[in-house]
Amino acid sequence: MKLKSHKKNDVVIIEISGRLNAVNVHLLKKKFQEFCPEENSFVFDLTSLEYLDSTGLGGVVSCLKAATNNNGDLKIACLQNKTKMVFEITRAYKIFDIFEDVDSAVAAF
Amino acid sequence: MKVYGRDIKLLAVDSETVNLLLLEEALKDKDVDIDCCSVGGEAIELIKKNNYDIVLLDIVMPDMDGFELRKLIRAYDQYLPIICLTAIIDTIHNDLIEKISADQATYYMKKPFNLDRLLNMIKSVVKTYRSDDETRKYYTTLEENLDLASEVQHLLLPNWIMMKEDFIMSSLYKPVYKISGDIFDLTKVSPGRYFMLLGDIAGHGIQAALYMSAIHALVKTLIMVSDDDIKLDDILNRLNSFFCVDMQKKNYMTCLVALFDFNINKLTFISAGHLSFFMHDAESGEVKLLNPENKGAIPVGWVNDYVFNCKTEAVEIDFDDDSSFFGITDGIIEMSNEKDAILGIEKFRLLLEKSVADTISPVVPYYVCHAIEKAGYTNIEDDVCMLMIKKNKVLKDEKNHLHLTAVPDILHTDFMGMECEHFIIKNTGDEKLAVELELLLNEFLNNILMHGLEKCQQEGPKILVDLVINEDEVVLKIWDKGKPWTFNTNPIAIDENIWDDNNKLATAGRGMAIIKSIAGKVECNRYGDLNETSFIIKREG
Numbered sequence: 001m002k003l004k005s006h007k008k009n010d011v012v013i014i015e016i017s018g019r020l021n022a023v024n025v026h027l028l029k030k031k032f033q034e035f036c037p038e039e040n041s042f043v044f045d046l047t048s049l050e051y052l053d054s055t056g057l058g059g060v061v062s063c064l065k066a067a068t069n070n071n072g073d074l075k076i077a078c079l080q081n082k083t084k085m086v087f088e089i090t091r092a093y094k095i096f097d098i099f100e101d102v103d104s105a106v107a108a109f
Numbered sequence: 110m111k112v113y114g115r116d117i118k119l120l121a122v123d124s125e126t127v128n129l130l131l132l133e134e135a136l137k138d139k140d141v142d143i144d145c146c147s148v149g150g151e152a153i154e155l156i157k158k159n160n161y162d163i164v165l166l167d168i169v170m171p172d173m174d175g176f177e178l179r180k181l182i183r184a185y186d187q188y189l190p191i192i193c194l195t196a197i198i199d200t201i202h203n204d205l206i207e208k209i210s211a212d213q214a215t216y217y218m219k220k221p222f223n224l225d226r227l228l229n230m231i232k233s234v235v236k237t238y239r240s241d242d243e244t245r246k247y248y249t250t251l252e253e254n255l256d257l258a259s260e261v262q263h264l265l266l267p268n269w270i271m272m273k274e275d276f277i278m279s280s281l282y283k284p285v286y287k288i289s290g291d292i293f294d295l296t297k298v299s300p301g302r303y304f305m306l307l308g309d310i311a312g313h314g315i316q317a318a319l320y321m322s323a324i325h326a327l328v329k330t331l332i333m334v335s336d337d338d339i340k341l342d343d344i345l346n347r348l349n350s351f352f353c354v355d356m357q358k359k360n361y362m363t364c365l366v367a368l369f370d371f372n373i374n375k376l377t378f379i380s381a382g383h384l385s386f387f388m389h390d391a392e393s394g395e396v397k398l399l400n401p402e403n404k405g406a407i408p409v410g411w412v413n414d415y416v417f418n419c420k421t422e423a424v425e426i427d428f429d430d431d432s433s434f435f436g437i438t439d440g441i442i443e444m445s446n447e448k449d450a451i452l453g454i455e456k457f458r459l460l461l462e463k464s465v466a467d468t469i470s471p472v473v474p475y476y477v478c479h480a481i482e483k484a485g486y487t488n489i490e491d492d493v494c495m496l497m498i499k500k501n502k503v504l505k506d507e508k509n510h511l512h513l514t515a516v517p518d519i520l521h522t523d524f525m526g527m528e529c530e531h532f533i534i535k536n537t538g539d540e541k542l543a544v545e546l547e548l549l550l551n552e553f554l555n556n557i558l559m560h561g562l563e564k565c566q567q568e569g570p571k572i573l574v575d576l577v578i579n580e581d582e583v584v585l586k587i588w589d590k591g592k593p594w595t596f597n598t599n600p601i602a603i604d605e606n607i608w609d610d611n612n613k614l615a616t617a618g619r620g621m622a623i624i625k626s627i628a629g630k631v632e633c634n635r636y637g638d639l640n641e642t643s644f645i646i647k648r649e650g
Contacts, residue, residue, distance in 0.1 A: 022555050023519050051527075053551040054623055061608045085544040090623055095608050 002048075003031045011041045011106045017048030020056030028056075032063045040072025043105040047078040057092050064096065073097070077105040111140055112235045118142045118160060119231070122152045122178065123167040123194075132165070135224050141231070149173030153181045161189065162235045168195040179212060188214055188241065190234045192227075196220040214238075255315075259287040262318055265325050267295060269590060269639070270471060270573045272514045275301050275371040277501050279573075281474040281637065283440075283493040290317020291438045291494035292324055292364075299337040301372035304344075305498070308364035309383065309438040313492050320360055327351055341366045341379050345409055345417035352410025361410030365436055371500050376426045376434065379417065382408030384439060385424070387458060389465045391431030396462040398454065400424050433473070433499040435461060440491035444481060452486045460484065470575060471512075472588055473497050475636035508536055511576040515554070517589075522554035522572075529576055529585075536578055537648070545627045545646060546583065550574070552620040553587065553642070585628075585644040593640065596621075596631045 001018040012035050020028065035042070044060060052060070060076075067074040075097045079087060087093040099105035111117070119141050123129050129145040136143050144159065146152050149172055156164070164182065168175035175193055182189060193215060199205040209217045216234055218227060263282075271278040278295055290310035298304050306328055310317040331344055344366050352361055365386065367378035378386065385400040406422045407415060428434075437457070445451045457477075464476040474495040501512075511532045515525045526547040533543035554572070573588040624631065628644035635641070 019523065021519070021523055021551065023523065051547070053523075053526075053548060053555065054619055055555065058608075058619075081540065082544055085541055086548060089545065089548060089626065090608075092608060 001027065003028065005031065005035075008102075008106050009109075010039075011043055011109055012039050013043045013045055013102060013106070015045040015048065017050075019050050020052040020059065022053065022055040025056050025059035028059045029062060032066065036066060037070050040067055040070040041109050042067055042072070042074040043077050043099075043102055044074065045077050045102050046080065046083055049080065049083050052083060052086055054090060057086065057090060061092070061095065073109065075099060075105040075108060077102045112162075112232060113239055115239075116140045116142050117162050117231065117235050119144070119163050119165065120152065120155055120159070120161045121145045121165040122149070122170075122175075123147060123165075124170040124172075125167070128167070136228075139228060149178040149181070152178060153185070156182060156189070157185060162238060163231060164189060164191045165231075166191050166193050168193055168197060176208065179215065183212065188238065188245075190238045191215045192230060192234065193217050194220050194222065255287045258315070258318060259284070262288055262321065265322060266293065268571065270514055270571075270588070271295065272471075272501060272512060272573075273297075275501055276303065276369065276498055277471045277512065278496060278498045279471040279474055280497075281478055281493070281495045283478075283489070283637070284318075285313050285440075285489055285492055288315065288318035289313060289492035289494070290321050291440070291492045292321045293436070293494060293496055294325065294328065295369075295498070296329070296332045298332065298335075298339050298368070301370060302337075303369045303371070304332055304339055305367040305369060305378075305436075306344075306364060307367075307383070307436040307438070307494070307496060308362045309440075309492070309494070310362045311360050316360070317492075320356075320362070324348065324351070324362070339368065340419065341368060341377065341423060342417040342419045345379060345381055345406070349409040349412075349415060349417065353413040356410075358410060358413070361408045363408045363439075369434075369498065374428050374430065374432075374500070376428060377419075377423055378426075379419065379422045379424070380405040381417070382406070382411075384437060384442070384454070386426075387435040387437075387461060388426065388428065389433040389435070389462070391429065391433075394462070394466055396435075396458055396465060398458060399426055428500075430500050430502050433465065433497055435474070436496045436498075438492065438494040440489065440493035441478070441481070441495060443491055444486040444493070445488045445490070446485040447488075452481060452484075456484075457481070470586070471497060471499070471573065472636070472639065472641070475639045479636040509578040511574075513574040513576075515572045515574065517554075517571050517591075519555055523551065525554065525574060526551045529574070532576065533578070533583070539648065542583065542646065542648060546576070546585065549585070549624055549627045549644060549646070550587075552623050553644075555620070581648055583646045583648065585646065587640075587642045587644075589640050589642075590638055591640060593635050594633065596633050596642075 001020050001024040004015040006013055014031065064074040077099045078101060079098060097108060121129055121132050121143060124147050126147055129147065133143055133145060144155055146155060149170060166175045166178065179191060191214065193209050197205055206217060209215050216230060218230060266282060267280065269280055280293060290313050292308045293306060295303050295305045308324065310320045331347055363383040364381050365378055365383045367376060369376055385398055387396050388399050389396045404422055404424050406417050442452050442454050442457050460480045461477050464473050464480055468476065474497050513525050513528055515521050529550055530543040530547040533546055534540060571590060575586045577584045627646060629647050630645040632643045
């Protein structure tokens with residue numbers, strides 16, 4: 001799993017690629033913490049995310065909760081077929097705002 | 110007053126302070142280290158802090174009587190001796206004595222007491238206590254050493270499941286008590302050819318286990334230094350020399366030494382006083398005890414100058430791709446029922462035949478032993494070992510069947526999930542089914558199995574996964590040697606609420622909820638120390 005980040009219109013965009021699971025979810029949480037509490041608007045760009053299990057998804061949910069507790073939000077962009085299915089099977093799509101592309105997600109803040 | 114060279118450390122509990130003062134005065138010159146207290150609550154705290162040898166206990170006390178205090182003491186230390194000192198007059202039915210003696214480490218002395226008698230009683234009780242304590246410590250150390258020896262022994266043996274490109278071997282290994290004199294190993298000699306040893310060292314327990322370790326090392330060395338063309342009789346002659354010369358005929362071993370050649374499907378073996386292989390013929394469904402010409406030799410270690418000879422003693426068997434071989438030590442056929450009737454070879458063969466008819470999965474040894482126990486043969490007098498070896502056809506050409514083994518490590522189990530996903534996509538093209546399988550397998554292995562296998566020390570595969578694609582469903586079976594567990598038939602519902610209490614549910618129910626939402630049917634069974642979990646996932650369309 002690899003993480004890259006940049007900012008666009010005061011929104012932090014974190015690109016997650018590879019496989020997000022119990023082995024590496026702590027890295028995502030650590031990366032997210034680097035921006036807290038100064039930043040509170042996030043988009044996770046999942047274009048290159050191949051797979052995530054429930055532990056990985058749990059990590060994304062933790063980030064969402066941290067953002068909302070800091071009066072902000074976290075939006076999901078560019079879910080691919082496989083990861084979309086995981087979001088559907090686990091009903092996680094119901095708790096996130098999900099967008100087709102990063103620009104739409106950023107514009108939604 | 111010393112016992113085994115040490116002073117006696119004593120706690121006296123009495124609600125009458127004057128009694129405690131008298132006792133203290135009486136014992137002060139007697140090498141007794143005495144603490145006193147008059148309240149039950151304080152007494153239990155002192156007991157937890159100090160290493161007393163004995164407690165003198167008054168029965169009638171206002172806040173907590175002696176029997177209530179004894180109950181608290183026993184919850185903390187079941188062996189600490191207590192002498193009840195009381196002026197209560199017993200009933201005609203000896204109710205008091207009966208209540209006191211209900212506890213094995215409680216003694217009784219009537220007040221007022223004679224000091225010498227009390228001192229003698231204290232000395233004698235503490236002597237017994239210290240001696241028993243030493244024995245308990247000795248047995249605890251012995252048990253710990255045996256546990257360690259058992260772990261070492263298991264490290265020497267192949268894992269319960271071994272899957273290589275050429276073969277699959279599963280094994281069931283059950284010592285009578287912690288360590289065993291049974292031995293088995295399968296070692297590659299050259300591509301497609303494997304040497305196998307299955308042995309039973311006479312007797313059991315520590316001495317047999319030590320022989321087992323030595324033979325294991327010896328055989329490994331012999332295979333390592335031999336060329337590709339390994340000779341079964343050479344191995345037996347060297348083992349015979351080990352028992353007769355090196356160990357001066359103090360013990361012996363029956364064994365099967367064999368060479369499996371999966372390139373040409375040929376088994377060659379010599380039985381040195383050991384029960385032959387059983388072979389399951391997939392076409393006829395029959396299980397036969399091999400060795401049609403009744404060839405064989407004497408056990409190794411019996412006769413000093415005996416020369417084992419392949420020409421006269423080896424048996425050669427040609428087999429099919431689907432044939433399965435079973436090797437056992439006689440601990441299985443000597444298992445007996447409550448009428449002391451032993452199982453015997455023929456009943457074992459029939460139970461094996463029935464188990465193989467029900468399934469040809471590699472875990473047949475566990476099914477057979479389960480069937481034997483269900484048939485009432487539960488008494489084990491000797492170490493039990495059973496192996497199943499078959500050609501690994503699944504890896505080579507089956508389109509709807511996948512076998513995988515995994516080590517209990519998240520990186521590896523993640524890889525297993527990927528393998529299953531690729532296999533499903535390749536053979537069905539169904540991406541949703543593939544993701545469901547991958548997610549289910551990850552959830553199960555990471556959340557449930559890893560927890561159950563957390564104390565596994567031995568390296569190598571511990572988990573066997575078997576995936577079969579049928580026309581209308583996919584059957585996923587997972588076998589592991591983790592803790593026993595049962596499936597919660599009523600897990601939390603899978604909806605967005607499972608993410609509400611994210612941290613809590615991550616370890617308490619979310620995995621099960623996801624699994625249940627994917628698999629229509631989940632079944633758990635346990636065969637000896639092996640868990641079998643089956644999932645059925647319906648295919649759409």
